[in-house]
Amino acid sequence: MQSLLSRYRNGALAAVFLMLTALPGHAQFGGVFTDPVQSGHALQQIAQNVQNSATWQQQLANTIKLLATADKDYQQAITTYNTISNNLKNFSSKSIWQTIQSQLTMANFANQYGETTGLQSAMNGQAPGTASMVWKLMNLGLNSTSSSFLSSQVLGSSHALATLTRMEAMDGVSSQCLGSVGSYNAMRNGNMLPQSSLTQAQFDTTSFTSTELEQLNLVNMGNAHHLNETQAQGALHACQAAQAAVQNMAQRTAAADEINNAAFVQQQRATFSSAPANSSQTWETYLP
Numbered sequence: 001m002q003s004l005l006s007r008y009r010n011g012a013l014a015a016v017f018l019m020l021t022a023l024p025g026h027a028q029f030g031g032v033f034t035d036p037v038q039s040g041h042a043l044q045q046i047a048q049n050v051q052n053s054a055t056w057q058q059q060l061a062n063t064i065k066l067l068a069t070a071d072k073d074y075q076q077a078i079t080t081y082n083t084i085s086n087n088l089k090n091f092s093s094k095s096i097w098q099t100i101q102s103q104l105t106m107a108n109f110a111n112q113y114g115e116t117t118g119l120q121s122a123m124n125g126q127a128p129g130t131a132s133m134v135w136k137l138m139n140l141g142l143n144s145t146s147s148s149f150l151s152s153q154v155l156g157s158s159h160a161l162a163t164l165t166r167m168e169a170m171d172g173v174s175s176q177c178l179g180s181v182g183s184y185n186a187m188r189n190g191n192m193l194p195q196s197s198l199t200q201a202q203f204d205t206t207s208f209t210s211t212e213l214e215q216l217n218l219v220n221m222g223n224a225h226h227l228n229e230t231q232a233q234g235a236l237h238a239c240q241a242a243q244a245a246v247q248n249m250a251q252r253t254a255a256a257d258e259i260n261n262a263a264f265v266q267q268q269r270a271t272f273s274s275a276p277a278n279s280s281q282t283w284e285t286y287l288p
Contacts, residue, residue, distance in 0.1 A: 094203045106185070122178055125186025131179035135171060159257065166249045177239035186231050195225060222269050 107123040109116045118134040121127035142150075142164075151163045201209050202218050209218070 014188060044169045051123040096203065098203050119178075123185065125182040125184070125189060128179070128182055128186060135175045135178055139171070159253075162253050162256075164255065166246065169246045169249060172244040173239070177236075177243060180235045180239050184236060187228070187232055191225070191228070198222060198225065 032059075041199075096178050107120060111117060111120075116138065118127065118130055119138065122131045122134045150158075150160055150164060155161055197217065198221055202215075202222070208214070
């Protein structure tokens with residue numbers, strides 16, 4: 001910009017100099033004379049300098065606009081830098097995210113005669129691996145007479161074997177679910193300390209946990225805890241689905257009994273008819 005001002009000043013001085021050199025002079029033999037050629041050149045030079053001056057003024061105006069734009073960009077860069085710097089250094093507005101954490105409730109069972117021995121420990125995760133034994137002790141077993149009877153039944157056509165199958169399915173699924181509940185409660189107990197530490201770090205306002213990078217690390221750890229919790233919940237949901245399947249076995253057995261009983265009644269009436277003589281066929285479709 002200073003160079004443009006110098007050029008503008010030099011052009012103005014040159015124009016003044018040409019005007020001075022074009023003034024009238026004294027002739028040799030008296031009088032005043034004027035050189036028209038020199039005057040023409042002076043006028044052309046003045047016009048050129050005026051034109052150059054206008055050009056330099058336009059260039060100066062454009063340069064000022066460019067400098068204003070550059071200054072605006074610089075101020076914007078300073079603002080962006082300060083924002084990023086503050087985010088990296090201090091990020092302490094966290095209390096608005098804080099929620100209330102749920103407390104783990106322990107199972108409690110009465111045990112007047114030893115009928116629920118081991119159930120409370122298995123459910124609360126205090127004795128993992130004992131779910132199958134505890135379930136077996138709590139339920140009624142089959143005696144030797146029932147075993148002899150069941151051994152003579154035909155698979156697929158015996159109501160007693162179907163009932164036994166349902167009992168065995170209930171034993172397996174219920175033992176698995178009892179163990180899953182115990183494992184889940186044990187996991188919750190073990191995770192209480194790291195979850196409490198994570199919560200304290202998330203809502204801490206000191207410089208150690210206030211950086212944006214540290215907050216991202218805490219978010220990743222929170223996602224890891226959430227994944228573990230989701231997997232544990234999935235195991236419990238699988239147990240519920242298995243329990244529902246076992247319950248459906250009882251309903252299916254009842255439906256099969258109803259169909260088999262209807263077919264048996266029809267067969268007996270066709271073979272050993274008890275309808276009065278010359279009566280209608282209504283008795284063939286009647287069920288008591």
